[in-house]
Amino acid sequence: VEAVEAAEKSDNDDLLAWALIGQAVCFQTEGNIIRAEHILERVLKLNRKIKSQSVDGYATNLVGNGYRDKGRFDSAYFHYRRAWRVMEQEKDPLFPLVYHLELGRFFNVLDKGDSVISHADQVISSHSRLRETGLIREAYILKASGLAMKFRYDEAEGYLKKAIALSDSNSTSYLRASIIRGKIRFNQGDYPGALNYWRNILET
Numbered sequence: 001v002e003a004v005e006a007a008e009k010s011d012n013d014d015l016l017a018w019a020l021i022g023q024a025v026c027f028q029t030e031g032n033i034i035r036a037e038h039i040l041e042r043v044l045k046l047n048r049k050i051k052s053q054s055v056d057g058y059a060t061n062l063v064g065n066g067y068r069d070k071g072r073f074d075s076a077y078f079h080y081r082r083a084w085r086v087m088e089q090e091k092d093p094l095f096p097l098v099y100h101l102e103l104g105r106f107f108n109v110l111d112k113g114d115s116v117i118s119h120a121d122q123v124i125s126s127h128s129r130l131r132e133t134g135l136i137r138e139a140y141i142l143k144a145s146g147l148a149m150k151f152r153y154d155e156a157e158g159y160l161k162k163a164i165a166l167s168d169s170n171s172t173s174y175l176r177a178s179i180i181r182g183k184i185r186f187n188q189g190d191y192p193g194a195l196n197y198w199r200n201i202l203e204t
Contacts, residue, residue, distance in 0.1 A: 017046050017055045024062050033069050057087035061102060068106050076106055097123045097135045104142045116146030137166040141176050153184050175201055
């Protein structure tokens with residue numbers, strides 16, 4: 001909110017657009033899809049004036065997330081692909097990572113383990129070049145989820161350990177990793193172990 005207010009006072013539309021995109025990400029992370037939608041509408045309207053391909057690409061990708069979270073998968077995929085086309089000519093090293101991460105999450109909702117793993121690997125393979133710890137951590141969690149779908153539990157545990165090593169114990173990443181660990185224990189028939197993980201989540 002403070003970043004948006006500062007950008008509004010600066011009279012810099014490009015700065016405002018990026019501040020709003022950051023705010024939309026925060027609302028989506030919190031599960032407030034409607035607020036994020038309104039903000040993204042404002043971003044795309046603003047972009048008619050500033051005509052930034054980067055703003056268009058990132059905002060469109062976030063619109064795809066909103067459709068994914070509402071279960072409108074055809075619309076989500078359409079927006080992801082449109083965002084990729086918009087950004088294809090841009091020299092933005094981060095966008096491909098964001099794109100593959102979100103598309104991996106899209107396939108995760110659809111329980112398509114092979115596609116989840118493939119998109120997670122696209123992010124992980126960039127680790128040595130970009131050092132984007134947050135994105136890599138999320139890709140580890142995503143790959144673990146895909147591996148668990150394929151019953152490759154030991155491999156999944158390995159990636160969860162990597163993700164947890166990069167996470168604070170009270171972070172959402174740590175909680176997501178713990179949820180997957182609980183699911184693995186449950187699927188292996190270790191019901192007390194699963195309950196222990198999930199109980200710890202509730203107490204966090």
